[in-house]
Amino acid sequence: MEKRAPLKPLLFAFPGPLRDQLVAAVLAGAKVSTSCLLAEYEAEKEELPPVGERSALIDSDGREVAVVEVTDVRVTRLGDVGLRHVAEEGEGYTSVAEWRASHELFWHGEEMREALGDPDFTVDDDTMIVAERFRVVEVLGPLG
Structure with a gap:
């Protein structure tokens, strides 16, 4: 087996049914895009991922299930999502x-508001989101 450098984790939602649904959609080829709040990047003091960056898609059990590569990143108003x-x-x-x-x-859920450190956080048309496109480069190991 070829050894690879550790990859930054790609985490959709929080562990649980929603993450499991999103990971399954990626693995099935249905999900090739995602969106998150720009405020999440700011709260974590993270830079936006550059095109070409590869990450390890993580399931609810903390396992790396796929390698994905960013193909496009743009910041847009929530009201402009098409x-x-x-x-x-x-x-x-x-x-x-x-x-x-x-x-x-x-x-607007409790987990997100806690992650952002703002118990009253709400979005509106002018809230900035990060719209990211990606592709699966490799599926890792047996699933389930």
Whole structure:
């Protein structure tokens, strides 16, 4: 087996059913895009990932399940997210409104507000998000 350098982890949501659903969508090829709050990067004092960066997709059990490569990163207003991005997230949303309602529930949740250090955090049309596209480079080991 070829040894590779350690990769930065790619974590969707928080461990649990939502992360499991998102990881499964990536592995199935349905999810090729994601979005997160720019405020998350700021809270973690992290820079945005550069195009070409590879990360290890992590499941709810903390296992590396795939290597993914960033193919595009852009910062945009939440109010400017379009249907193409929504569809590429691979979560089955058929409208921007449906996608946004689901994401607002997550972003306004207790875990996210705690992670951001702001118990009253809310989003609006002017909230900046990071829209990231990626591709699976390699699936790692047996799943399940």
